[in-house]
Amino acid sequence: MSHEYPINFARFYDTMYHQLRDGVDNNFHLNEIKQTKGKVLEIGVGTGRFFTDALNTGADIYGIDISETMVGVLLGKLDEKEHRRISVQSITDFNFDFQFDLIIAPFRVMMHVLEKSEQLEALNNVYKHLAPGGRFIFDTFIPDLKQLLTGLHNHTDFDGEYEPGKKLKRIVSTRPDLINQLINIHFRLEWDENNRVMHEDWKFPLRFFFRYELEHLIERSRFKHYKILGDYRGNELNEKSKEFIVIGIKQE
Ligand SMILES: C[S@@+](CC[C@H](N)C(=O)[O-])C[C@H]1O[C@@H](n2cnc3c(N)ncnc32)[C@H](O)[C@@H]1O
Structure with missing residues (x-):
């Protein structure tokens, strides 16, 4: 699930x-x-x-x-x-x-x-x-067959601000698992907070x-x-x- x-x-x-x-x-x-x-x-x-x-x-x-x-x-x-x-x-x-x-x-x-x-x-x-x-x-x-096969590698799909002057970025990588019809997604968030760049990672599968x-x-x-x-x-x-x-x- x-x-x-x-x-x-x-x-x-x-x-x-x-x-x-x-x-x-x-x-x-x-x-x-x-x-x-x-x-x-x-x-x-x-x-x-x-x-x-x-x-x-x-x-x-x-x-x-x-x-x-x-x-x-x-x-x-x-x-x-x-x-x-x-x-x-x-x-x-x-x-x-x-x-x-x-x-x-x-x-x-x-x-x-x-x-x-x-x-x-x-x-x-x-x-x-x-x-x-x-x-x-x-x-x-x-499913986009080309993207499915090659996957995405550190592709930035969001690069903006969550509050004025505070940056937020999301980077995505994907890896196909063809036999189980899954796309394994790895998201990384990077954002400015307390004068530091924070980050959080999340990996999950999606069924195509x-x-x-x-x-x-x-x-x-x-x-x-x-x-x-x-x-x-x-x-x-x-x-x-x-x-x-x-x-x-x-x-x-
Ligand atoms: C991409 S979000 C879409 C949220 C919202 N419908 C929208 O359009 O912005 C997918 C949502 O599905 C929820 N979800 C995943 N599996 C679920 C399940 N088995 N039953 C109910 N919700 C589920 C996730 O927790 C998440 O909030």
Whole structure:
């Protein structure tokens, strides 16, 4: 299964992903949430990169995540009366005594679920928690074969500031494990604090998927109706697609 986000990765998550990710997917998810009349669940809610926006626009949204450090950052942003909406639970065995009209697991959450049995448990547990007609949306990236083979070597993917005058940098290296369909990621954070350059390292695996494996997986689950989009503008899969965005539907 996955790993706890180290404390400084949770601390700097919003600073980095505001730049690296917000422009890509948050409008898509916020739009899906806006179109939903009933309850919404975000699985792998993390620091609530767009959870707070959804809540502020009136969504009846809940969030779960397995990482206490990430959830800790999110709780710090919410009024105490909204804390009931957040809990530490895993996609494979979370439990609510009500159902949702929309469940989303944005930004690679399913790629943290490594084993086939856990992936099926996750899909079926989500299905169980959907109201009739409800939808489940999750994404995985389409493996870039060239990058998969060569990996990344000390590639700086964020170089900015977390506060005025205080530098923050993230360096990433990756190593493929083809037989287990894993990308082993090594992140290093470096930041200015107390007149020193601090650092923290984090290594974890991500499971990558190809199209027909994803289709077979979904078809083995209780989801019988689904589609896969190729980007956050709603386009079908094509040779330029970089994302698999799965939308599973629980039939009425
Ligand atoms: C890349 S972050 C995405 C966070 C947020 N959804 C966003 O879009 O910014 C992936 C999140 O999935 C969480 N996660 C990983 N495995 C999980 C699991 N089995 N159940 C629930 N959350 C999980 C991680 O702790 C992390 O917060």
